[in-house]
Amino acid sequence: MTTLQERTRFEPAEVEPRIVERWLDSGLHHPDPDGTPEENYSIAIPPPNVTGVLHMGHALNSSIQDTLIRFNRMQGRRAKWILGTDHAGIATQKQVEKALQGEGTSREELGRERFIDRVWEWRAQYGGTIVEQLKRLGATVDYDDERFTLDEGYVRAVLEVFVALYRKGLIYRDNYMVNWDPGTRSAISDLEVEDREVTDALYSIAYPLADGDGEVVVATVRPETMLADTAIAVNPGDERYRHLVGREAILPIVGRRLPIIADEYVKTDFGTGALKITPGHDPNDFEIGRAHGLPEITVIGEDGRMTEAAGAAFAGLTVDEARETVLAALREQGLLRDAEPYTHTVPFSHRSGARVEPLISLQWFMRMDELAAPAMDAVRDGRIRIHPESQSRRYLEWLQNIRPWCISRQLWWGHQIPVWYRGEETYVGTEPPEGEGWERDPDVLDTWFSSGLWPFATLGWPDDTPQLRAFYPTDVLSTARDILFLWVARMVMLGMEFAGDVPFEDVYVHSVIQAPDGRRMSKSLGTGIDPIDEIDRHGADAVRFGLLAMSSTQDVKYSSEKVQQGQRLANKLFNASRYVLLNVRDDAGAEPRPQTVYDRWILSRLQAAKAAFAENIAEFDFAKAALGLYDFVYGELCDWYLEFTKGREFAADLSATMVHVLRETLTLAHPVIPFVTEELWSHVPGTEGLLAQARVAPADPSLRDEAAEAEMAAVIEAVQALRSWRDEAGVKPGQVLPARIDGLDGSARLVARMTRLDLEGDGPLTATVPVPGGSVEIRAGELVDREAEERKAQAERERLRAEIDRAEEKLSNAGFVAKAPPQLVDAEREKLDRLRRELDGL
């Protein structure tokens, strides 16, 4: 308590480490796996990359989830926030490879086994960082049950799912066009591709007809791929080319004969209307080629260089070199007809930044349509609710048009595909096959394959565990928009297929936080803001409050002001608590014993604040919840209630009421600002244990007191009117003025106290100030500046006359009186009467 007496500021840096220790020691984050999922509350954290560090997105999402978890825990539910990290195939492998490069070695030199050992070492060294950072934020994730998407149990779950889907015919191997990332030398999925706008040249190239009778000109931005052309296509309805269909052209440089085919895909109004078909290197041409049974030739290799099939003159060249060589040859032969700048979108790898090279290769695919149907139904029939609602349309549209998913990756770090080959034989199983000579498929699974099992694999699936029975399905999944398809949709599909139920009931899609200038927060742009720095500066409560207060259903700019607002809130609560704790009688208890109208008022307002907070949380409106809390603490508790109590004796009744209000306020605020509230809780008389483990009674509408609220609304308005008058009349703040109050009933003395009026004194009339339901006569004679006072009264009369005019005009509008709701018309009449009385009073 000595610290409370001495300190006038809440010091997060001093308090937070202590509080974190107490929370961790209590084990509150690790609920027993009892009860049913309906009784319990659970959230699976979106697993951060194992070698990642906390960024603003994590900080926001963790603040949201921890607020939900703490709120529900305090309602008395077993609350489990499932913790773990993701092995993040490409990202992690790249980091380790970079480290190896620094040591002058490489993954190839080490070999697969030793390389993977190195990654595990890496994980041991850096994998704990983000978990430690979550503690700084106050996140009560289940630290005692941390999972990893490559831990032993998780591997079993992944293999089990792969084998089951294979047996069901949903997983298959095929030669197919994939997005090849020359940067990581692996196939990547459609979702890992990002389109960028690029200015290339659009070349027009003449292909002579085989019979020597003229030529056909095609347009292309990638002349180097012509080495793999196997046809030319035109639109069947195109009069210009109708006579050519069925004939052949000669591929320049190579000399191959190309059939001229007709296909609806070809646009007549783009380029020349004739399209070269390169099934080996263009996704559209690939489809056309398959439809027409064309050969598939590959001239670009997985290393991004030309292959032997491109011909001796090109083999080994880079794609760019090959382009120049092809163009030079065409120029020489007079076949290059045109070249003009052309801006279009081109796929780039999200992972490596390299330009994606569409290639045909032998990969593992997963058919999605069969699993997509129930996943769509779950959202359509409301078993899963996506917030905001608009995102469910995106979800459904994506699933509607879903395509096969390329799940194999040419990496070493990840879940190795459980498939073995021996000659023509293929074996698929969770255990290696019997016998000699089997060789395992070297590829690993796309990281999102294992992430898709997250909500149930973390709880022990495929075993029937108590954890699974108690916490699956989870309640809420909170995530950013960008992984709605990549991750959320796949969890729904796989959860329904394997765990027998939807993986969560609500999906909350939160804001993306941009830099204060509206650009993306990114390390490379230098626009990133480190949440840990912000915690150091302002405290974890401030950061949590600020992030929640700035969150929305759309992208937001990072607002340091909101964080500072949170810091002020924590400090305000600290000092308000000091005022209460240093004055009340410790033995008075905490059962409220309201003696005055403002006691009844604050108890009623507290119920209103609790109800509003709960409602905002239920609607995932975290900004409203946080700002509503701020408004209650500042605008009702501190500005009014605590001020009203000043000058009153802190007897048992008042002490009990104030302690009650303080306790309730701390429990209300705890989910948002857990540190300061937990710290204060330990000083409140009669509390035991941790606030984080306290039980809270839900808001009770029967405890609202309309009469007290109405009376206090009038008091507050009167006080503000009188203070405003004093200030503008130039009265010194400390000056006590004689006055008479007409109206305000039993609250007149309270108003007088708050505005330094002396109801016993008397003097010549100075001014009359209108207040709700009456007026106040200031009787201070010449104490104040007469001239200023007259100006003020004049302005007030003008204001009243303007308002009266407005009301009269409205009421003289026949349409308004006839069509507006009657109570509104009545209210307008009452207002007019009141305004006239106030004007008369002056």
Added chain:
RNA sequence: GGGCGCGUAGCUCAGUGGGAGAGCGCUCGCUUCACACGCGAGAGGUCGCAGGUUCGAAACCCGCCGCGCCCACCA
């Protein structure tokens, strides 16, 4: 090309049919016995533009202007 959203005080944003709000910033005043990371009082807005619906529009509808984001295989 399709879809979603935004434009309100100097700044960041609430407000979705009945008299324009908050936080920050700004001005004035205050050593008021919790807090100067404080208290009190103010100034500041043709609610992007133009039309329509309505007794009444910041809000609903149409168009335009400006700004975001997502999806999409026109070489």
